Amino acid sequence: xNKLLLIIICVLNICIFGQTVNKDSLKExxxxxxxxxELKPNDAVNYYKRGVSKRxxxxxxxxxxxxxxxxxxxxxxxxxxNARGYSKYLLKDYEGxxxxxxxxxxxxxxNIKAYINRGYAKYIMRDFTDAIEDYNxxxxxxxxxxxxxKNRGDANFELKNYxxxxxxxxxxxxxxxxxxxxxxxxGLAKSYLENxxxxxxxxxxxxELNSKLAIVYFNRGYSKSxxxxxxxxxxxxxxxxxxxxxxxxAYINRGxxxxxxxxFEGAIKDYTKVxxxxxxxxxxxxxxxxxxxxxxxxxxxCLDWKKADDLGDEDAxxxxxxxxx
Numbered sequence: 112x113n114k115l116l117l118i119i120i121c122v123l124n125i126c127i128f129g130q131t132v133n134k135d136s137l138k139e140x141x142x143x144x145x146x147x148x149e150l151k152p153n154d155a156v157n158y159y160k161r162g163v164s165k166r167x168x169x170x171x172x173x174x175x176x177x178x179x180x181x182x183x184x185x186x187x188x189x190x191x192x193n194a195r196g197y198s199k200y201l202l203k204d205y206e207g208x209x210x211x212x213x214x215x216x217x218x219x220x221x222n223i224k225a226y227i228n229r230g231y232a233k234y235i236m237r238d239f240t241d242a243i244e245d246y247n248x249x250x251x252x253x254x255x256x257x258x259x260x261k262n263r264g265d266a267n268f269e270l271k272n273y274x275x276x277x278x279x280x281x282x283x284x285x286x287x288x289x290x291x292x293x294x295x296x297x298g299l300a301k302s303y304l305e306n307x308x309x310x311x312x313x314x315x316x317x318x319e320l321n322s323k324l325a326i327v328y329f330n331r332g333y334s335k336s337x338x339x340x341x342x343x344x345x346x347x348x349x350x351x352x353x354x355x356x357x358x359x360x361a362y363i364n365r366g367x368x369x370x371x372x373x374x375f376e377g378a379i380k381d382y383t384k385v386x387x388x389x390x391x392x393x394x395x396x397x398x399x400x401x402x403x404x405x406x407x408x409x410x411x412x413c414l415d416w417k418k419a420d421d422l423g424d425e426d427a428x429x430x431x432x433x434x435x436x
Contacts, residue, residue, distance in 0.1 A: 140164045155185035162194060171198045189218035193225045200232050208232045223249050227258050230266075239266040257286045264296055268303075276300040291321035299330055307334035325354035329361050332368075341368040359385050359392070366398060375406035393422035400430060409434065 144161035151157060162177030178195035182188050196211030212229035215222050230245030246263035249256055264279030280297035283290060298313030314331035317324065332347030348365035352358050366381030382399035385392050400415035413435035419427030 134168060137164045137168050141168075153184055155181040155188055155191065158184065159188065159191045159194065162191075162198075166194070166198050166201070169201075171202050174198045175202075187218055189215040189222050189225070192218065193222060193228060196225070196232075197228055200228065200235075205232045205236050209236075221252055223252050223256060223259075226252070227256070227262060230259075231262055234262065234266055234269075237269075239269045242266045243270075255286055257283050257290075260286070261293060261296070264293075264300075268296070268300060271303075273300045273303045277304065289320055291317040291324060291327070294320065295324065295327045295330060298327075298334070302330070302334050302337070307337045310334045323354060325351045325358055325361075328354070329358065329364075332361070332364060336364065336368055336371075339371075341371050344368045345372075357388075359388055363395060363398065366402070370398075370402055370405065373405070375402045378402040379406070391422055393419045393424035393427065396422065397424045397427040397430070400427065404430075404434060 141161055141164045144157050144164065147154070147157045148161070158177045158181040162174040162181065165171075165177060166174040175195055175198045178191045178198065181191040182195070185191070192211045192215035196208040196215065199205075199211060200208035209229055209232050212225045212232065215225040216229070219225070226245045226249040230242040230249070233239075233242040233245065243263055243266045246259045246266065249259040250263070253259070260279045260283040264276045264283065267273075267275035267279060277297055277300040280293045280300065283293040284297065287293070294313045294317035298310040298317065301307075301310035301313060311331055311334050314327050314334065317327045318331070321327075328347040328351040332344040332351065335341075335347060336344035345365055345368045348361045348368070351361040352365070355361075362381045362385045366378040366385075369375070369378040369381065379399055379402045382395045382402065385395035386399070389395075396415045396419035400412040400419065403409075403415060404412035413431065416427040416430045416435060420431055
């Protein structure tokens with residue numbers, strides 16, 4: 112199967128600042144800090160802690176105001192710079208976030224969270240090499256930091272350093288053997304190292320730990336299709352769309368597997384599902400044209416290829432020249 116038609120998505124977003132808390136409880140906490148600030152208006156810590164509560168409530172701009180007040184009162188408050196950077200990151204002000212993380216590190220070169228957070232902001236800006244440098248520094252300070260290994264693994268993957276990515280997620284798994292995401296990510300690296308049979312073992316473990324992650328079934332389906340286990344792949348893609356019906360790529364890949372099994376009607380249904388979701392998906396039109404052509408519907412195939420060509424698909428253009436003269 113043409114690997115260019117198969118798309119893998121790996122999402123590993125690390126939250127640095129703790130767990131979700133009941134909103135009503137947080138509002139009560141904010142009221143407590145409001146009163147504390149009235150009593151001690153020059154106490155930077157109260158502004159910082161109120162900012163943390165506001166950030167947890169997703170009041171990011173208000174949180175930034177509190178962190179700003181905290182650093183005005185205490186310009187050496189590295190945790191407040193780090194926290195302000197995180198709220199800026201959540202508002203997608205990545206450059207502003209990096210500036211704050213850098214300030215936090217100037218004040219405290221051992222602030223591990225600031226290295227990890229700055230690395231992730233750089234990662235989002237696709238500065239993968241510099242992101243890795245920050246994760247390396249975090250690991251120099253704490254060689255058992257799971258977030259640093261996982262984030263570095265993501266960055267290595269983006270740089271196509273699949274061996275490095277595999278190593279990082281192996282380290283994360285050693286530190287937390289019950290982390291389904293790390294098994295999924297390591298499986299992805301193994302798949303790109305052309306070792307799909309071993310990758311499937313990692314996906315199996317991820318599913319054993321968490322059977323509700325659509326992306327893991329998607330990735331395992333890809334590995335099975337690479338091994339020409341098309342029925343097994345179809346089962347995984349089906350589970351993926353059951354768990355997340357928005358998974359357009361799972362429909363495309365399932366359709367590809369059905370084409371391989373000469374189930375052209377089934378393939379056409381999957382591609383049609385994608386087109387119904389996104390009428391401008393040129394790939395889906397091109398692939399549906401292939402299935403229609405194989406099923407004997409040359410006219411329908413040419414119409415689909417014409418639509419795909421109009422949308423900019425180069426393969427469709429070639430198909431039109433070859434089959435639709």
